[in-house]
Amino acid sequence: MAGVFRMVQRAFGTVVGAPRAAFLRNYGQPLQIEAVTTPPSILLPDQVRIQVQYCSLNSHDVKHLEGSDRHTLPYVPGYEFSGEVIETSNGDSDLSVGQRVVGVIPKRCGALTSQVALNISDVWPLPSEVSTREAAALVCGHSTALLAFSEIRQLDDDDVILIIAGAGGFGLAAVDIAASVFKAKVIALADTEGKAGLLRDRGAFAAFKSDLKSNYKEIMSATGNKGVNLIYDAVGGPILNTVVKCLKVDDDDGMLLGTYRREDLTEPEQNSPTKEEDDKKSKSDSSISKEVIDKLKTISLTDYKNEDQDKYYSIIEQTLQFCEDGLITAHVSQTFNLDQVNDAIEYIKGKMCTGKVLIKIDE
Structure with a gap:
């Protein structure tokens, strides 16, 4: 039984019960918060699995929910997030289990969920003085x-x-x-x-x-x-x-x-x-x-990632360092829980925000 528990813990991190995600099933309709019933995918070389703590929700995401940029339905919105590494592949990586990170999903969807598997080239370790909350709103x-x-x-x-x-x-x-x-x-x-x-x-x-x-x-x-x-x-x-x-x-x-x-x-x-x-x-x-x-x-x-991967990675690295040095700070307008994601969407539509809107995933 202990062995089974360790397998589940490695797959699902510290989440109680099955991971959840916000699914869009029809354009122009509210997001549906549902349990993720499919098992976690096996990590490819040079990938890590991240327990998502915060996901940024912005006006671009909201426009996509109305159908401005078509994804295959159903899909999970959100692409700028932060959290903690819970699993690594066998590839060479400076990232380790338990490390706090921020990630950007190139296809611009998939982050409003409990867990994300992502290439290490799209993940950045956080400096000690930058919180996961700030990082998700900053990058x-x-x-x-x-x-x-x-x-x-x-x-x-x-x-x-x-x-x-x-x-x-x-x-x-x-x-x-x-x-x-x-x-x-x-x-x-x-x-x-x-x-x-x-x-x-x-x-x-x-x-x-x-x-x-x-x-x-x-x-x-x-x-x-x-x-x-x-x-x-x-x-x-x-x-x-x-x-x-x-x-x-x-x-x-x-x-x-x-x-x-x-x-x-x-x-x-x-x-x-x-x-x-x-x-x-x-x-x-x-x-x-x-x-x-x-x-x-x-x-x-x-898009710049496709032109110059090294420069792209370096730009985000510099941004995090500027925050660590106290030169810049993220401005979070409001934080919502995952169950309140549709309230967050209306908040953005109503132009009530003055900065970034965050969705807190882990509870």
Whole structure:
């Protein structure tokens, strides 16, 4: 009997009963919390099994639940998580059972569950001063910004950067990286005045509520009518049509970066019947001009993995070290238990969050 118990303990870690997961069975429907009835897969070489403690849930995940990025149903959402190694394969690895880690699943699903088996190239050991809670909220947003400002467009301390933060953690993370690591001068836009105040607290020297009518003048005034060197957009809305005019015309390295896929943007209709009709819908139009889309360079942390695996791993390693050194911190807006995951989704949809939303898996 003791031998059987050890086998079960090795397979299921410290979870009481069978592992659970949040399954999406139909697009647009609530997630279903169910026991995982299939036995754990045998680990492949260079894989580890992780007992998940926290999983980040963000706006990208929520859009996927509505069907914006089709997965084979049923599937388990979530891809940024933290926990503890409970099993290793026979491959060479610096990871060991009991080690605290953070992981990013390249296929962008599968983490809202008790256990995850993952290649060691997608798992990072945590520094001693970084908690699993903080790590789950830190990695993707901060590392995407670090990648953008160190590899895509080098950010300097005399640069002025505009960050369109909206309501989410990606924009807030970018403010943290730009201001605290690169010492750049940060202007930020948020979807409410209250969140603009939070952005100022996190390092922005100026922050405004997003407004199609007033933002151009506010940004130009804040820069002494000189404009900005770089725009970093974590939202992807029509505000881009306004703020792109704030890019310095004499800066050859000026750039517009977006943390989303180009195909997710809405272009204006090619055959608008009349100018009058265009004017009537301008207030509610969510489209982005072709001129702006042509200037846009999109950036994805997980896509970058395919371009340069070593650099990808190093970027996340650096992010964790910056947190260990006290340069950056994760901002967790709210933590929900796994059974409350659908409440968390509504919380994100309602734009109530000011940073990352976490799901606590182990109870």
